[in-house]
Amino acid sequence: MATFKPKFIKPDTDDAIADITGVEEPQTSTFVYNANHNLGLTEQRERLPIRKYRDQILYCLEQHQVVILVGETGSGKSTQVPQYLYEWGWHSKGCIGITEPRRVSTVTLANRVAQERGELVGDTVGYAVRFQERISNETKIKFVTEGILLRELLADPLLTQYSVIIVDEAHERNMLTDLLLGLLKKILRKRSQLKLIISSATIDASFFSEFFSWPGADKEVSVKLSIEGRMHAVHHFYLNEPCADYVKETVATIWKLHQKEPPGDILAFLTGQEEVLEALDLIKEYIASEETATLKALPMYGSMSSQDQLSVFFTPPKGVRKVVLATNIAETSITIPGIVYVIDCGYVKVKWFNPTTCSDSLMVVPVSKASAIQRAGRAGRVRPGKVYRLYTKQDYDALAPRQPPELRRSELSGAVLQLKALGIGNILRFDFPSPPPAKNLLAALETLYALDALDEEGQLTKPVGFLLAELPFTAMLSKMLHVSGKLGCAEEIITIIAMLQVQSIFSRPVSAAAQQSGRIAHRHFEVAEGDLITLLNVYTAFVEEGMTKEFCGQYYLIYRNLKRACELREQLINLARKKYGIPIFSCKGDVELICKCITAGFFTQVAYLHHSGVYRQISSGTELAIHPNSTLYTLPQAQYVVYGELLQTTKLFMNHVTVIKKEWLTELAPHYYQQTTVRD
């Protein structure tokens, strides 16, 4: 083994020795570090970093309509600020609402705050997320997901039941965050007594304060407060020269680090499953060269089975260092305990909507500074840590502050429907925090017009437009459901929709042999009609076999995702029947009828088989290919297919493909197909 050369330089001048002194035994707890764990809850609250800002926050909120709160992780802002407001009496004028981007954090925070107040959740402190609600007449502090608040807007456009809204984690800039912020700005101007607190990371604070200032408003409509967090220091290392292959560099860095650094687990960020497995193979070669294994390498990516994912949470035996090779899943979604060293390859895979082809591109791009900081932070959770960035300091300085917000790079028909339902007539003039490209908005308007959700004037149609705006999935799937109610197969269509909402139900095992067995097992469900009917088959088999984990193991299916699809399906059946009066019937195996419904939703996304042997988009003539993940990839080519999504990678790939008959198009979408000529 070559000797370790200091390839990394530190931006700060501290001697490297300083990092090694004071190293404690590795922490093995899976909980977030809490220095005050043996104090009572009240004393704990008093000791939180945010406590000394309490009066200032309350004062600012008295003086201004919008307050921007900048606080690091662990500052206690999500749990404390709602209580400060309550204790100061803000609840007497209406609810204190807190929005969260994810369901889990919504429920967890509500429970935590209720506990701190010595109450049960559902009394003063409540929450509402999809599928679960703990709200009573006494509820004054209400934690909700962003999606729930947007739904509440439909019934109460001025949010009159609230006196204060706190938008937590606003810096994430999800599609729903941006929609909510745009709408809240409108509401604030109409309801001067409503207050807004935006809780954000440092990087976006000035952006938000500019967005929430308008002519004629109090000049200091927004106020920034910065609250430090409770993270340990993380030392940063950079490459002197850019590297050619970050997968190899990651593995080499892991190995050097393992030889030279004191105990502590390693987390390496790569962009995709393929890279993770490649790096895993490479590091295993290094490990095999040792007599006794002192390094244990584990992969972590989204489509692994739950059981395989669990293994990254185990504490390695004494004398063994754990290294986790992960995708972005470890950046925010999953916290792996014991991590002291982070390796950041500097890249990330992002989806980007292309309005010309209505496809998503999946591209590997440099991470943003915000992501790089977030990744580095994963090293400082248990004790002071180190991050090795596989790029130069100059490259780091040149990184974009953040990834463009989701709303600027996504398909927008859902967002447009939502805004139309709230009475926003001219979508192009809506005050988005970051306006999306006009082309994207126009593509959404065209899609909605084709689906008969909007009329020539761009008004929501009755009943289709209003129904599509209310249903909680994409416009095309909602249209599919609407038609299935009329054709008598809503039960099957709801199953398919539920299966499409969850993450992949087909697991991708780690080893090559298991991957092969998985593929063979999946064939069990495959049918010539295509992917959506295949999904229906998986669901039916899962239910018939008693919905067991064993069944999923045997057929390489992901239990947690299938289980969630079942939950969703139950909810959708109830929703469709009770709220929207859609008759729920089963077509009892009439597959053609189901395929017709699918066509009724996806008729704008059709490809025909050109005589040259490749598929072409019916609307534009663009060449398309069947995605290798599709059931139809290995089957003889059908003349006409509809697809659920287009993905641009090495080619323009169709996914979620269904075989259809040409005459269904004119039968189900005559308004769209009368002028379109099909060239063979």
Add this chain to the structure above:
DNA sequence: GAGCACTGC
């Protein structure tokens, strides 16, 4: 014969 990060109603 290609490859898919993550959420939400």
